[in-house]
Amino acid sequence: MTTIVLAILIGAAFGFALDRVGATNPDYIIGMLRLSRLHLMKTIMLAIGVSSTLMFLGLVGGVIDPGHLSVKATYVGVLIGGILLGVGFAVAGYCPGTGLAGAATGRKDGWFFVLGGLIGAAAYMGSYAWVKSTGILDNLVGGKTTLGLISGTKYTALVGGIPGEWIGVAVGLIFVAAAFLLPDSIGRQSRTHEAAGKETSP
Amino acid sequence: MILSWQKGGLLLGLVFLAAVLLVKPIGVSTQFVILDGIAWDAIDSQVVVESPDAKSGYASPNAYLNKSGGKYAKSVANPINYGFVFVLALMAGAAVSALLRGGVPREYRAMPAIWRSNFGDSPWKRYLAAFISGFIVLYGARLAGGCTSGHMMSGMMQTAISGYLFTAGAFLAGVPVAILLFRKEG
Numbered sequence A: 001m002t003t004i005v006l007a008i009l010i011g012a013a014f015g016f017a018l019d020r021v022g023a024t025n026p027d028y029i030i031g032m033l034r035l036s037r038l039h040l041m042k043t044i045m046l047a048i049g050v051s052s053t054l055m056f057l058g059l060v061g062g063v064i065d066p067g068h069l070s071v072k073a074t075y076v077g078v079l080i081g082g083i084l085l086g087v088g089f090a091v092a093g094y095c096p097g098t099g100l101a102g103a104a105t106g107r108k109d110g111w112f113f114v115l116g117g118l119i120g121a122a123a124y125m126g127s128y129a130w131v132k133s134t135g136i137l138d139n140l141v142g143g144k145t146t147l148g149l150i151s152g153t154k155y156t157a158l159v160g161g162i163p164g165e166w167i168g169v170a171v172g173l174i175f176v177a178a179a180f181l182l183p184d185s186i187g188r189q190s191r192t193h194e195a196a197g198k199e200t201s202p
Numbered sequence B: 001m002i003l004s005w006q007k008g009g010l011l012l013g014l015v016f017l018a019a020v021l022l023v024k025p026i027g028v029s030t031q032f033v034i035l036d037g038i039a040w041d042a043i044d045s046q047v048v049v050e051s052p053d054a055k056s057g058y059a060s061p062n063a064y065l066n067k068s069g070g071k072y073a074k075s076v077a078n079p080i081n082y083g084f085v086f087v088l089a090l091m092a093g094a095a096v097s098a099l100l101r102g103g104v105p106r107e108y109r110a111m112p113a114i115w116r117s118n119f120g121d122s123p124w125k126r127y128l129a130a131f132i133s134g135f136i137v138l139y140g141a142r143l144a145g146g147c148t149s150g151h152m153m154s155g156m157m158q159t160a161i162s163g164y165l166f167t168a169g170a171f172l173a174g175v176p177v178a179i180l181l182f183r184k185e186g
Helices: A002-020 A026-033 A039-060 A076-092 A096-104 A108-133 A164-181 A192-200 B005-022 B030-043 B063-077 B082-100 B113-119 B123-144 B148-157 B161-181
Strands: none
Touching: A002 A096, A002 B005, A002 B082, A026 A039, A026 A076, A026 B113, A026 B161, A039 A164, A039 B005, A039 B148, A076 A108, A076 B123, A076 B148, A076 B161, A096 A108, A096 B082, A096 B123, A096 B148, A108 B030, A108 B063, A108 B123, B005 B148, B030 B063, B030 B082, B030 B123, B113 B123, B123 B161, B148 B161
């Protein structure tokens, strides 16, 4: 029961935040990917930096249970899947989470994205046995691997010697710094800026 | 109003932190499989069956639903689980946020400004592109074992190598495609 209440609270907070940072608006995502409007990239880098730094400090301080971490395996399919996602991400301006959130905000193209997504996921379900037989799901670099060793977990470490928690804090701070250093736009000055601004002003 | 990147990044970061503090890292794309499984199971009740031998207590003739001791099969059999309710709440949260800021203006409900200035007004052209993109994105996300939430954000938050690999793939493909496709500004 508690887990369902937490699902509602954290899920709703996530959906709310996605909308407020502009991620439900494909103009912002496409602007980020064509490097003309990096607002969302700065937002995402700061979010990763803040959550990472505090999570690793929380692990060091014993506030966060290392059993809550969930590191995914590394295999060739991760790169291929990332490339496929990147193509659709660029065309539609949606990813799975922002597609669902965008649809919920009343964007009809978001619903078509979600419908295509359900069929794409079903296609993967149908082709999984074949995909697995090709070997692209076989683990690389130890499978579930993190940069450094995180105590209380069974994840493989890429680098020995330095505790993984401190590597995590350092990498988190690098993300924060990168968010501040990244310019608002690379190359061109965007009119997307105006269009998206118009849309969001009351 | 859309938040500044400083406030927005802080808010989003604290949500990701709260998730790992209280339960587990955020992920979304698995739930597309769970909803497919629920629909499929409603048509054919043999898709997910109880199995005392399976680690999760459930099994499926479909190799994907049956993997890792039938954990997806279990979620299909019990839709009121953390991951599925999380995604429904995500949609509710986004809807509430949009309502509070006055909703998405009618002219942007079918397509974003940048699509219109590059490909014209036809809504069905945009819907078809969004549908095909959805297919590719979710096929890719399932192949990768996660999406922008699970791999890119939660993964890099945890310094997972898979998160860096996924992000490299997504941007190496996404940046050139977006630049080539959307020549005109929005």
